[in-house]
Amino acid sequence: MSTKNWLTVDAVSTRYGLAPSYVRKLAQGGVLPYYRPFGKRLYFLAEELDEVFIRTRVPAIKELI
Secondary structure, three states: OOOOOEEOHHHHHHHHOOOHHHHHHHHHOOOOOOEOOOOOOOEEEHHHHHHHHHHOOOOOHHHHO
């Protein structure tokens, strides 16, 4: 059994507070990395999604001064 943390669209939606349709839109738009092993359901690696959210950090104003 793999130790990787695989997530479905619903799990991503719950974890990050996004609508399932928006998760699909982000994946199809190339914003979120995903896997489609059997041609239908989308699967995501939690570690890769965490990296996406960390990469998109906007610095606080105090950090810019």
